[in-house]
Amino acid sequence: MEKKFRQASFDLEDFLTQLQSVKKMGSLSSIMDMIPGMGQLSKKMPAGDLDDGRIERIEAIIRAMTREERQRPGILNGSPRRRISKGSGTTPADVNQLLNQFKQTQKMMKQMSKSRNPMAMIKCSSRVGSAVTVPS
DSSP states (O other), X not given: OHHXXXXXXXXXXXXXXXXXXXXXXXXXXXXXXXXXXHHHHHHHSOGGGGOHHHHHHHHHHHHTSOHHHHHOGGGOOHHHHHHHHHHHTSOHHHHHHHHHHHHHHHHHHHHHHHOXXXXXXXXXXXXXXXXXXXXX
């Protein structure tokens, strides 16, 4: 996985694998509670922000894609996005939001992989976290 990050070849199949790993750890709120200082933050967040159903919706969107679409999300235009939204039980706006956020995340990972400065990597990784929101 680290090699994929460095080569900026992280795709939606990898993202799905990561989501599944996170789900195995427990609910989003319990994961937040495990991270020092984050337990208090999670209590201040609106209840919907830590909704495990959001992860389910992201998984449904990704699973509704073909293997080629998961590996090359740039090929997705209007018609496949509508098909994916119907297949996943979400809206085209949800699909668009996920794809836009994934694109931003890929871009930031590429920047992080080029940086040798640890502080720049930390700064960039904090932007990754703030840029990624889960479709509601």
